[in-house]
Amino acid sequence: MASESRATHPPSGNLIVIGGGFGGIAAALRARALGYDVTLLDRLEQLGGRGRVVEHDGFRFDAGPTVITAPFLLEELFTLFGETLSHHVTLLPVFPFYRVRFIDGHSFDLSGDPAAMRAEVARFSSADRAGYEKMLRHSAELYRVGYERYGATPFHEFATMLKAFPALLRLGGHRSVYGIVRRYLRDESLRRVFTLQPLLVGGHPFHTSGVYALIQHLERAHGVWFAKGGTGALVAALGALMERQGITIRLQADVGRLLHENGRITGVALATGETLPASRVIANADAPAIYADLLPGMKRRRWTDRRLDRLDYSMGLFVFYFGTDRRYENTAHHTILLGERYRALLDEIFGRPDHVPEDLSLYLHRPTATDPGMAPPGQDAFYVLAPVPNLRSGIDWAAAAPRLRDRLVSMLETRELPGLSQAIVTESWMTPETFRRDYRSRHGAGFSVSPRLTQSAWFRFHNRSEEVAGLYLVGAGTHPGAGLPGVLTSAKVVEALLRDERG
Ligand SMILES: Cc1cc2nc3c(=O)[nH]c(=O)nc-3n(C[C@H](O)[C@H](O)[C@H](O)COP(=O)(O)OP(=O)(O)OC[C@H]3O[C@@H](n4cnc5c(N)ncnc54)[C@H](O)[C@@H]3O)c2cc1C
Structure with missing residues (x-):
């Protein structure tokens, strides 16, 4: 069955994708459609990168992206192989898009x-x-x-x-x-x-x-x-599409080094010492980390250590996932709870304070508003995300995380979810330390380097490496930028470059 739907491609050589985030998956599919023999490697035990799934006690939490915009970019990946997205995943409309709640209790519903x-x-x-x-x-x-x-x-x-x-x-x-x-x-x-x-x-x-x-x-x-079954359902559908198209997926495969000879990529070496040859590599790992960590001993022309240090990195994220023994019917799918301060709070978070700011603005995700199947019957799944300073601030997250968890529960209880402290039946969290450890994100940044003008377009990490021929970059740190539309588009850029290289 699988081989029947497989597209036929002219052979183009073998290509390795490092990282199974949305950018890596999209690049793998686009390279496959060009005829490359593709292997995708990810160091984690699941596909999806920041879009992985955390499951406990019958609750299903999308760890990262939840607001699905530009669905045509996902559709395109299925169309490449004559397939249709809606045959594999149901996208449910979200209304309102977001509810923005101010400190005085007033709210604004943003919609289409x-x-x-x-x-x-x-x-x-x-x-x-x-x-x-x-x-x-x-x-x-x-x-x-x-x-x-x-x-x-x-x-x-x-x-x-x-x-x-x-x-x-x-x-x-x-x-x-x-x-x-x-x-x-x-x-x-x-x-x-x-x-x-x-x-x-x-x-x-x-x-x-x-x-x-x-x-x-x-x-x-x-x-x-919102994808029925969560963003994880999208990742699963894309994973199955890759398998139908003959892309080899290897999880728990940690790439330790890029191999190159005479300025040209020749493959990758895993942390275990195993080497895998390739004529092209598309790296979906965090762009600054690719240069800082995967090319040891190489004298880099553009992305020197000094330059990488001088970049402005996006903020860190503290994400608290929790399930409740009841449903909060009045809470929208996406709620942004603004704090008292706006610019001053942002300046503080994006500066490098050695503490978590006193007041916070939060994003609250309640997927069960759109898809009750994300939690056991009669219960709600949530995550609350607090933008916090990244690891450059030196915050000790082992000590700060439990305190911040308590503050968030108390803030949510007062402003949005009455009785919350008694209603939580399951919980876990991620700190900027988790982003550094699991995703190898430099400084534990939530979204790689920030999208300032001086770090956008030509100033951002180029999708074709200027350090090693045959190395391409895809994902949040590259042009055009972070977010699912950004990283899916960066895979289109890489496809254009691969075509260009073939003339
Ligand atoms: C909490 C949160 C909420 C978000 N919400 C939204 C949202 O609602 N909508 C939206 O559009 N965007 C959202 N985003 C942003 C979006 O999720 C990201 O920008 C996007 O998913 C990043 O994709 P990526 O392709 O850059 O790869 P990533 O998801 O960063 O994946 C990269 C993968 O590479 C792997 N890797 C790294 N180094 C190696 C190595 N050496 N060897 C092997 N594998 C390696 C990592 O393990 C990881 O799996 C959110 C992000 C977060 C964190």
Whole structure:
């Protein structure tokens, strides 16, 4: 059965993908469709990278991505082989997209319903109605240029940057997301609602390139979805697709070193000492870690240790997964609980304090709002995510984690989930230490290097390595950036480069 649906490819040589995150999986499939004999290696015992699944006591928790946007990028991976995504996974629409709850208890429901959105904006500030419409038009234009024209364009040549610059400047790409939104909206609460999105890709809204204001349009135009069975169901469907297409998947295969001769990749060496030859390698491991750790002894031209140290890394994440013995029917699927401070809190998190800030803004995930099957009957599965300083801050997470867990439970109990401390029946957590240990994320950053303008497009890690020929990079640290749409698009860039190399 499996071999019947397998596409036939002209032979292209053997290729290894290091890392089974969404970027690595998409790159493996795209390389397979080009005819490469593909082996995917991941050091963990499951596929999915940050999209892995944590299961305990009958509850199913997606460890990372939960907001599925740009579903067409997932569809494309099935279409490559004449298949259809919906035959394997059901995507459920999420309404509202997010609920943003302010410290005084007021909330704003963000959705794709234009009338409901206009009413929400007017409820907060009728003076901002016209500005809101203008902001949407600006976001749509950013999407056309920043995503449709340049998202999947390889940016390893500065000439591409020069060509893109005038259009990006005209649209305010040199400003921050907050800088763009501020021009259209006067109400500070609305400004917060419409500048939160960079946090989903690891960016400080006051420093992330305004190009990321395109996310408003992306969500409106293509919706926000949740995979039935969770993001893990998507990973499983992609894993099965890889197997049907003859991609070899090896889990618990930790790559210790890239092998190269005369400036050209020749394979990889596992931590066990086993070597695997390859004519091409696509690395989905954290981009700075690839250069810092996998090319020992090599004199690097561009990505020197000094340069890697000077980069700005995204914030860390503390994620607390818990199940409750009851359902909280009034809580939306995605809720953002804002703290008292906005810019000052962000500055503190993105600075390097040696402590977890006193007030916090939180993202609360309740998948059982859309898919009750994520928990036993009558119960709820949750995670709450707190952006925190990354490991550069020196916080001792062994001591800080239990304290932060208690603070989060108490905050949630007061603001959103009454009786929570008595309702929790199962729990676990991840700290920036877990990100460093499990995903080999440099400084335990949640989203690799941050998406500042000076770390975007040509300035970001190139998808074709300038250090070793035949080495390609895919995933959050590379162009165009973090988040599922970003990493799935980075695989398209790699596909374009592989095609280009073949002429
Ligand atoms: C808590 C959280 C919530 C998020 N929410 C969303 C969301 O709602 N929507 C959204 O779009 N995005 C979200 N994101 C961002 C998104 O999940 C990531 O940007 C994306 O999944 C990263 O994919 P990637 O391809 O870069 O690989 P990763 O997921 O980082 O996977 C890389 C893999 O490489 C493996 N690896 C590393 N080094 C080696 C080695 N030496 N040998 C073998 N294997 C190795 C790692 O084990 C890992 O499995 C979230 C992220 C987090 C952490």
